[in-house]
Amino acid sequence: MMKLKPLCYCLSLALLPCIALADTNYGQSTPDLLTVWSSPIAANPDILTQEQMLEQNKVNAAQAIATLPGVVMQKSGNRNEYTIKVRGFDSRQVPVFFDGIPTYVPYDGNLDLARFTTNDLASIEVNKGYTSLLQGPNLMGGAINITTATPKKPLEGSIAYSQGFARGADYSHNMSARLGARNDLGFIQISGSQLKQRFTPIPSADENNAAAGTHGRRDNSATDDKRGMIKVGWTPRASDEYTLTYVKQDGEKNSPPNTSANAKGKYKYWAWPDYNKESYYYSGITQITDGMKLQSRAYHDKFENTLYMYPKKGDTPDYSHYDDYSTGAALQLGIDTRENDLLSFAAHWKDDVHRSQKVKNGDWMRYKDRTWSLATEYQWAATNDLDLVGAISYDWRDSVETDKGADDNKQTAFNWEMMAKYSLANNDNVRFSVSDRSRFPTQKERYTTEKPKDGSKGIINPDLDPERALSFDLSYEGHITDKWGYQTSIYYNRVSDVIMAHTVYRGGKAFFQNQNSGRVDYVGLDLGTKGNVTDWLELGLNYSYIHSDPKQVAHVEGLPKHKAYMWMTFIPVEQVRFTIMEEAQGWTYNRIDENDKLAGYAKTDLRLDYDFGYGVSANASVNNLFDKSYEYTQGYMEDGRNYWLGIEYKF
Numbered sequence: 001m002m003k004l005k006p007l008c009y010c011l012s013l014a015l016l017p018c019i020a021l022a023d024t025n026y027g028q029s030t031p032d033l034l035t036v037w038s039s040p041i042a043a044n045p046d047i048l049t050q051e052q053m054l055e056q057n058k059v060n061a062a063q064a065i066a067t068l069p070g071v072v073m074q075k076s077g078n079r080n081e082y083t084i085k086v087r088g089f090d091s092r093q094v095p096v097f098f099d100g101i102p103t104y105v106p107y108d109g110n111l112d113l114a115r116f117t118t119n120d121l122a123s124i125e126v127n128k129g130y131t132s133l134l135q136g137p138n139l140m141g142g143a144i145n146i147t148t149a150t151p152k153k154p155l156e157g158s159i160a161y162s163q164g165f166a167r168g169a170d171y172s173h174n175m176s177a178r179l180g181a182r183n184d185l186g187f188i189q190i191s192g193s194q195l196k197q198r199f200t201p202i203p204s205a206d207e208n209n210a211a212a213g214t215h216g217r218r219d220n221s222a223t224d225d226k227r228g229m230i231k232v233g234w235t236p237r238a239s240d241e242y243t244l245t246y247v248k249q250d251g252e253k254n255s256p257p258n259t260s261a262n263a264k265g266k267y268k269y270w271a272w273p274d275y276n277k278e279s280y281y282y283s284g285i286t287q288i289t290d291g292m293k294l295q296s297r298a299y300h301d302k303f304e305n306t307l308y309m310y311p312k313k314g315d316t317p318d319y320s321h322y323d324d325y326s327t328g329a330a331l332q333l334g335i336d337t338r339e340n341d342l343l344s345f346a347a348h349w350k351d352d353v354h355r356s357q358k359v360k361n362g363d364w365m366r367y368k369d370r371t372w373s374l375a376t377e378y379q380w381a382a383t384n385d386l387d388l389v390g391a392i393s394y395d396w397r398d399s400v401e402t403d404k405g406a407d408d409n410k411q412t413a414f415n416w417e418m419m420a421k422y423s424l425a426n427n428d429n430v431r432f433s434v435s436d437r438s439r440f441p442t443q444k445e446r447y448t449t450e451k452p453k454d455g456s457k458g459i460i461n462p463d464l465d466p467e468r469a470l471s472f473d474l475s476y477e478g479h480i481t482d483k484w485g486y487q488t489s490i491y492y493n494r495v496s497d498v499i500m501a502h503t504v505y506r507g508g509k510a511f512f513q514n515q516n517s518g519r520v521d522y523v524g525l526d527l528g529t530k531g532n533v534t535d536w537l538e539l540g541l542n543y544s545y546i547h548s549d550p551k552q553v554a555h556v557e558g559l560p561k562h563k564a565y566m567w568m569t570f571i572p573v574e575q576v577r578f579t580i581m582e583e584a585q586g587w588t589y590n591r592i593d594e595n596d597k598l599a600g601y602a603k604t605d606l607r608l609d610y611d612f613g614y615g616v617s618a619n620a621s622v623n624n625l626f627d628k629s630y631e632y633t634q635g636y637m638e639d640g641r642n643y644w645l646g647i648e649y650k651f
Contacts, residue, residue, distance in 0.1 A: 035097065035099050035100035035147050036097075036100070036125060036132070036135070037132060037134040037135050037332050037344075037346060038132030039132065039379040039389045040342070040379070041379050041387045041389050041421055042130045042132060042389055042419060044125050044126070045487055046068050046069075046127075046128065047123055047124070048064050048065070048067070048123060049122070050118065050121055050122055050123065052064075052540075053118045053121065053124070055569070055577070055579055055607065055609065056567055056579060056581055056605075056607070057581070057605055057607050057621050057623060057644070058118055059117060059195060060082070060113065060114045060115070060117050060118060060195070061113045061114070061116035061118060061121070061124060062082035062084060062113035062114045062116075063114075064118055064124055065084050065113065065126060065144065066084060066565075067565045067567075067583070068542070068565075069527065069542035069544045070086060070128055070489075070524065070526045070544050071085070071086050071126060071544075072084065072085050072544075072559065072560060072585060073632055074090070074091070074558045074632055074633075075631075075636060076633065077255070077633045077634075077635060077636050078258075078267065078269075078270050078309075078452075080112075080223075080253055080254070080255035080256075080636075081110065081112040081114070082112060082114035083110060083112070083113060084113065084144075085558065086126065086128055086142050087128055087141065087142070087493060087546065088141075088493060088520065088522035088524070088546060088548055088556065089142065089495075091109075091111065092108075092109040092110060092439065092442060093140045093439050093467070093469075094140075094141040094142045094143060095136075095143055096111050096143075096144045096146065097135065097143060097144065097146065098116075098146050099146070099148055099245065099281060099283065100135075100283060100297055101279070101281050101297065101299045101301070101328075102138075102326075102328070102350070103279075103301055105303050106324045106325070106326055106353060106354045106443065107324060107356070107442065107443050107444050108442055108443070108444040109442035109444070112275075115225055115275070115277075117174070117176075117193050117195050117227065119160065119174070119178075120148055120149055120191040120193060120229060121146060121148055121149065122148060122150070123146075123147045124144065124145070124146050124147070125144070125145040125147070126142065126145075127142045127144075127145070128142045128473070128526075129142075129431065129433045129471075129473035129489065130419040130431070130433040130435070130473070131417075131437070132377060132391060133346075133377065133393040133437070134332055134377050134391065135346075136330065136348040136373050136375075137348065137371055137373040137393070137395040137397075137413070137438075137440065138395075138439045139437050140437045140438055140439040140468070140469045140495075141437075141439075141469060148229065148231070149178070149180075149189075149191075150180070150182075150189060150231060150243075151180025151181055151182045151187045151188075153182060154182060155180075155651075156181070156650075157177070157178055157179040157180060157650070157651055158176070158177070158178050158649065158650040158651075159176070159178075159649050160174075160176050160177075160646065160648035160649075161173070161175045161646060161647060161648075162174040162645065162646030162647075163644065163645050163646070164642055164643065164644045165643045165644070165645075166216075166639070166641065166642035166643065167201045167202070167215070167216035167217060168216075169198075170198075171197065171199055171201060171217075171642065172195075172196060172197040172198060172642075173194075173195075173196055174193075174194070174195045174196075174646075175193065176191070176192065176193035176194075177191065177192055178190070178191040178192075179191070180231075185234065185235060185236075186232070186233045186234040186235045187231070187232070187233045187235075188230075188231070189230070189231045189232075190230050191228070191229045192226075192227065192229070193226070193227050194224070194225065194226045195223075195224075195225045196223070196224045196225075197222060197224075198222055199213075199217040199218060199222060200217070200218035200221035201216060201217065201218075201639055201640040201641070202216045202217060202218055202637070202640055203624070203627050203628065203629040203637065203640035204216075204641075205627070206259070206637060209259055211257060211259040212256075212637065213256070216640075218256040218637070219256050219257060219269070220255065220256045220257065220271065221256040222252075222253075222254050223251070223253040223254065224251060224252050225249065225250075225251040225253075226249065226250045227247065227248070227250075228247070229246065229247045229248075231243060232245075237287075239285070239293075240284075240285055241285045242283075242284040242285075243283045243284070244280075244281070245281040245282075245283075246279070246280055246281075247277070247278070247281070248277075248278050249276060249277040250274075251272075251274075251275040251276060251277075252272055252273050253275055254269065254270070254272070255269055255270040255271070256636070257269045258634075259636070259637065260634050263635055265455075266311055267309045267310060267311055267312065267318075267452070268310050268311065269310050270308065270309050270310070271310070271317075272305055272306060272307055272308075273308070274305055275305045276302075276303075277301070277302065277303055277304075278301075278302040278304075279299065279300070279302070280299065280300045281299045282297065282298040283295075284296040284297075290336075291335060291336035292333070292335050292336070294331065294332070294333050294334075295331070295332040295333075296330070296332075297329060297330045297331075298328070298329040299326070299327070299329070300326070300327050301325060302323075302324070302325045303322065303323075303324040304322065304323050305321070305322050306322075307320040307321070307322075309452060318358075318452070319357075319358065319359060319360055320358060320452070321356060321357040321360075322354070322355070322356050323356070324352075324353060324354045324355065325353050326350060326351065326352050326353070327350070327351045328349055328350035329348075329349055330348040330349070331346065332345065332346040333345045333346075338381070339381070340379075340381035341379060341381055342377075342378070342379040343377075343378050344376065344378075345375070345376050346373075346374070346376075347373070347374055347375075348371075348372065348373040348374075349370075349371070349372055350370070350371045351370050351371075351400075352369045352371070352443070353368045354368075354443055366401060366402075366403060367399075367401060367403065367447065368399075368400040368401035369398070369443060370397070370398045370400050371396070371397045371398075371440065372395065372396050372397075373393055373395045374393060374394050374395075375391060375393035375394075376392060376393075377389065377390070378390055378391070385422055385423050385424075386420065386421070386422050387420070387421045387422075387423075388418070388419070388420050388421075389418070389419045389420075389421075390417070390418045390419075391417050391418075392414070392416045393415045394412070394413070395413045395438065395440070396410065396411070396412040396413070397410060397411050397412075397440045398410045399462065402447060402462070403447075404447050404460050406446075406447075406460065406462035409446070409462040409463050411441070411464070411465065411466050413438035413440070413466045413468075414438075415436060416436055417433065417435030417436070417437065418433065418434055419431060419433035419434075420432050420433075426479070427479060428477060429476075430474075430475070430476050431473070431474070431476075432472075432473070433471075433472070433473045434470075434472050434473075435469075435470070435471045436468065436470050437468070437469055437471070438466040438467065438468050439467045439468075440466050441464040441466065441467075441499055441514070445461075445464060445499050445514045447460050447462065448460070448514075451512070456510075456511075456512055457511050457512075458511055458512045458513060458514075459506070459511050459512075459513040460513075464499060464514060465516045466497065467495065467496070467497050467498055467499060467516075468495070468497055469493055469496075470493070470496075471492070471493045471494075472491060472492045472493075473491045474489065474490050475487060475488065476489075480529070481531070481532075483531050483532040484529070484530075484531030484532055484533060485529065485531055486528065486530075487527075487528055488525070488526065488528075489525070489526040489527075490524070490525050491523070491525075491526075492521070492522070492523050492524075493521070493524075494519070494521050495518075495519065495520045495522070496519045497516040497518075497519075498517070498518030498520060498552075499514050499515070499516060499518070500517055500518045500552065502514075517552055518550065518552045519550070519551040519552065520548060520549065520551065521549040521551075522546055522547070522549075523546070523547045523549075524545055524546035524547065525546075526542065526543075527542060528540075528542030528543065535571070536571045536572065537568065537569070539566075539567070540566065540567045540568075541564075541566045541567075542564065542565055543562075543563070543564045544562070544563045544564070545561060545562060546559065546561060547561060550592070553592040553593060554589075554593055554595070555589035555591070555592050555593075555594075556592065557588065557589050557591050557592050558589075558598075558632070558633070559588055559589075560585040560586040560587065560588045560600065561586050562584075562585065562586040562600075563584070563586070564583070564585070565581075565582070565583045565584075566582045566583075567579055567581045567582075574611075575610055575611045576608070576609070576611075577608070577609040577611075578606075578607070578609075579606070579607045579608075579609075580604070580605075580606060581604065581606070581607070582603070582604050583602070583603050584600070584602035585601065587599055587600045588600075590634045598631060598632075598633075598634055599630070599631075601628055601630035602628070603624055603626075603628050603630065604624070604625040604626060605621065605625060606622045606625055607619060607620070607621040607622075608620045608621070615649050615650045615651050616647070616648070617647070617648050617649075617650075618646065618647045619645075619646045619648075620643075620645050620646075621643070621644045622641065622642075622644075623641070623642050623644070624639060624640060624641045624642065625641065626641070627640050627641040
């Protein structure tokens with residue numbers, strides 16, 4: 001049973017002034033959201049600013065996003081990837097946008113969110129209910145929009161360094177630097193960061209487990225992520241802006257051995273000496289007339305990784321190399337049709353190319369998909385208090401090239417959604433949305449013929465249909481004070497044509513094949529509050545409940561029914577900020593076809609910030625204060641107690 005004692009105490013305090021609670025941005029400055037193509041009426045309250053992320057010690061995007069209601073962390077074991085589920089939808093069903101650019105590994109559609117450090121991010125927005133179809137295809141479960149910072153002053157910059165300690169040693173460091181300048185003609189910014197972890201510290205409760213590691217350190221658990229970014233913007237007039245961005249991210253990571261006594265699979269651990277991403281982005285805003293605006297994007301994303309899989313028996317590792325890229329462009333035209341009405345059109349094109357080798361200097365396997373999307377959205381001010389938004393889109397995907405002899409396969413999808421927003425006299429509002437959206441199957445789902453984890457063989461199914469989700473969301477956003485707000489949401493998601501691996505027999509031998517055969521219903525509740533309770537206390541608190549009802553399998557794996565997150569910041573004097581963070585979630589099923597459960601947990605973190613003035617500040621923190629042993633995936637424990645000291649200079 002999950003131990004929630006510290007959290008329950010804080011919950012009881014927060015629930016005194018109101019019953020319905022959720023994470024909102026009330027009473028806070030709203031970050032620049034120009035990367036999100038959507039009706040202004042549909043603006044999302046689930047936004048994290050950089051200040052919130054850093055003050056709560058969230059060093060990567062995965063940790064930050066998991067603090068929002070309706071979002072839970074996931075971890076793929078051997079791959080050592082951190083992903084998330086949003087109201088039951090997995091990472092392939094909730095696409096990630098980086099400055100408005102869709103970003104994922106073309107082959108499998110996933111993205112390791114832990115590789116995105118928060119040092120140079122401006123904000124993260126998570127769309128869970130109404131998610132504008134103007135953003136492109138595959139928005140079945142919502143969208144995650146990551147926005148990078150841009151300079152606001154003639155000259156500004158920052159430099160920061162943090163050192164982490166665990167098990168009596170310096171185990172990690174996090175450093176970053178940013179320099180930017182802006183004038184009437186535009187801006188330029190250069191930034192860089194590194195997050196390096198020498199090992200994962202073992203919680204004291206697991207230090208006698210020989211399979212976990214030695215001397216309090218997980219075996220084969222080091223990671224290193226380095227990122228450099230250059231942004232150049234041209235602003236010929238106040239309404240127009242054109243930005244070029246170059247991002248180079250080099251990484252290496254290891255995956256420690258599974259500590260479970262019943263661990264399956266042929267491999268002991270995996271290692272990636274290369275886990276790299278290189279990106280070229282263009283975005284533009286052009287005010288054609290007073291009532292007409294054109295937005296444009298173009299991009300080229302390169303993903304490269306090398307994987308060595310070390311077997312449990314023998315010394316020779318298996319090899320895999322990916323050299324993938326995505327190239328695309330998009331246009332959006334917005335037209336003011338009445339004083340408060342907006343008609344928008346969007347068109348998207350994207351080519352996804354996957355190239356892989358199973359042997360060094362061996363033959364290349366190559367796949368290429370081409371995806372198109374056309375969408376329109378209308379924002380209508382029906383009355384002074386009632387706003388309506390509706391959208392439709394048509395998406396299609398063609399398999400342009402494949403090594404599996406199935407070049408002609410294609411999928412199409414029609415999507416629609418509607419939202420009504422009613423504003424009350426006290427500035428509270430009620431939202432109701434309904435949508436029917438889709439997701440195309442990935443290249444891996446259509447063409448994979450093996451599972452490296454256990455060595456099983458598969459049969460391709462290139463003609464898989466898109467998955468679909470019929471979703472309903474009812475939300476209430478209110479205020480307790482001008483600087484303290486709350487939100488509550490109830491929702492229902494019916495997911496159909498879910499792609500699942502089935503066992504099929506050919507010639508008396510068992511194979512797996514991905515098929516459209518599943519349906520899962522999700523019913524849930526998100527509650528939360530955030531804001532300034534007093535001059536000396538800031539509070540954020542949310543709770544999520546979700547019930548899953550799969551029709552073709554026994555369970556939904558990695559999805560707790562209960563999840564909660566809380567932070568409280570005390571400000572005894574102007575220079576000092578002390579933050580307590582508590583996160584907790586209930587047990588989850590480990591696999592879809594087994595009754596094994598992964599225990600729930602509650603974890604406490606602390607952070608102290610001191611502002612010396614003149615742009616200089618220092619911080620000290622403790623993560624996992626009580627050295628809790630917990631896992632997102634069976635056999636892959638998370639960090640035990642660790643300590644951090646940091647310093648930062650801003651100008």
